[in-house]
Amino acid sequence: MAAQPEPTATMPPATADSPQVQALVSYLEHEAQPMIVLDPDYNILAANTAYQRQFGTADRPYLGHKCYRVSHHYDLPCDQAGEHCPMKRAFELKGPDRVLHIHHTPRGPEHVDVELRPILDGEHRVVAYVERLTTVRHASARPRQAGLVGRSAAFNAALEAVQRVARSQLPVLLLGESGTGKELFARAVHEASDRHDGPFVVVDCSGLPETLFESELFGHERGAFTGAQHRKQGLVETAAGGTLFLDEIGDVPLGMQVKLLRLIESGTFRRVGATETQQADFRLVAATHKPLLQMVAEGSFRQDLYYRIAAFPIHLPPLRDRSADIPMLVDSFLQRGARTGQRIAVQAAAMARLQAYDWPGNIRELRNVLDRARLFADDGVVRPEHLPDWLNAAARPDAATPAPAPGDAELRRLLADGRLSRREMAARLGLSERTLYRRLKTLGLG
Incomplete structure (x- = not known):
């Protein structure tokens, strides 16, 4: 302002x-x-x-x-x-x-x-x-078909950090376990930045062998090496005017780290086999699940590169620290995979099991469990028996008691107030009327 x-x-x-x-x-x-x-x-x-x-x-x-x-x-x-x-x-x-x-x-x-x-x-x-x-348009406090979803304190803290840094040009480093949504957060940084109309280019650093890394990143000239039949534009050029997302930067080979450092520090690069230098134009966002500072101490990650990419670190919470978001995430994933007109509900006991599990694989693991459970929900209701045996076995003993979903207290307050119709109440809570009726029934209020 x-x-x-x-x-x-x-x-x-x-x-x-x-x-x-x-x-x-x-x-x-x-x-x-x-x-x-x-x-x-x-x-x-x-x-x-x-x-x-x-x-x-x-x-x-x-x-x-x-x-x-x-x-x-x-x-x-x-x-x-x-x-x-x-x-x-x-x-x-x-x-x-x-x-x-x-x-x-x-x-x-x-x-x-x-x-x-x-x-x-x-x-x-x-x-x-x-x-x-x-x-904030790139995240939702209600279930939705795509993108970031959540409203827990841990989720909001990460989202607030995104809002703080997005409009600047600082490099952003996303730190978190595998499956915590690092690419979605990287895209949120891009969409909230002044470069949102430019490209968002993902470089999967873990999937590139060292022999191809330089060519993929910087491009190459025709004849630069055996098999280089044509000039190829690299991902750095592709990201011009937008954001370059280096996913799993901790996997970048040590030999390539010095070239990556030179790119970031000078803002210039050369295609493999070329002599002329080109100017780069991208916003850098990097991510990793690895302990980079420990790797620096061990000599497997360059200290100077670390300080260049870690100007603004954002720690992404594991799913076990945002269990209050699980009902919303569950609803979102079930919506995303549903056929047109299909609605799938989750029985309260099943939801309690989902919230009681620690999810070492985080959101990716939750999505896989729901994709499997959906196939068993012939009547449109996911029950505890539709969940994997290992998940039921790992759940806490009190998991059979339905855990309160976010918004339950607000739901009870609106009911006690009595001034809203069920349709208005559903709109106020960001739910469909059908989801509202299911929640009321679960709470014994319907």
Whole structure:
């Protein structure tokens, strides 16, 4: 957000019709991103057209309401409800604060990147706040057909790091176990960057023998080696204007690491067999499941290369640290593999087993288990007996007790409130009506 002009005279507390708020609204109307003005007591005083278009509806009042009630449906500020409150932090800093939250929107729960800036008077007192809201399009807080899905604290921390670094040009290093979704996170960095219209090029470093690595990466000239019948463009050239994703960079042969370092440091390269140097133009994202610092100590990975690629490391959580996301991931995977019009449900006892398992193979292993279970669910319901024997044997003894799914507490609150129809309730929770009815039945509320 552009820096706000600081008043030079003492200002009274802001109100919706005060001159300073009206001036702010006039200024914010030129902003393409949704923005609101808040007073120090969390009340929404004004909103620009972009906010009204994206977050406001006729049955969704917000002016004069508390921001935490509108965005979170909380009765208390975020910090008192167990979340980071940017207003509290901005007040303490007398400066901006930024956080990734899950907001309730007309479309259901969504990840929203929130940036809050205080407006100070001439005596350095906070009289109002301006909040910019950016919806995260490359991840979903609801089940969906493709891409990143999750809303657990561990998932949100990784997603927030992506949002922080995406618009910069810093190299990003994704660290995590196999199967944690490193390519999806790399693509999220690309899609949130200024290079999102350019290509996203994947280099599988583990699948390339050393004899082919240089040719694949840099390309080659005709006749450069036996079998080089034509000039070939390398993946570095293919990534021009976009992002180059080096997957499993820990597997790059030591002999190639120095050439990779030269590419990153100089931004230039030569095709194999060529004499002229070419300029590279890509954003680097790398990933590995290997302990690179240990490899540096052992001499199998260059220290100088490590420091070039690790400017902004992001640790991706294993699935065992985000078990609350499993019901949403399960729903997403079953949707992705279903035939048109087909819906597959998971019995509560089966879901409890899925949440009780540690998933050493992470999301990839979960997807494989669900692809198998789907074949046994002739009536459209996955039961414990449809899961592999080894998974049932490895589940904790209490796995037969259904684990609470994310959103159960919110579901109970909406039912007790009684103001929404089942259709409206499903939309609020980001569920289909059919999924809502199944969840109500499981909880004994239907």
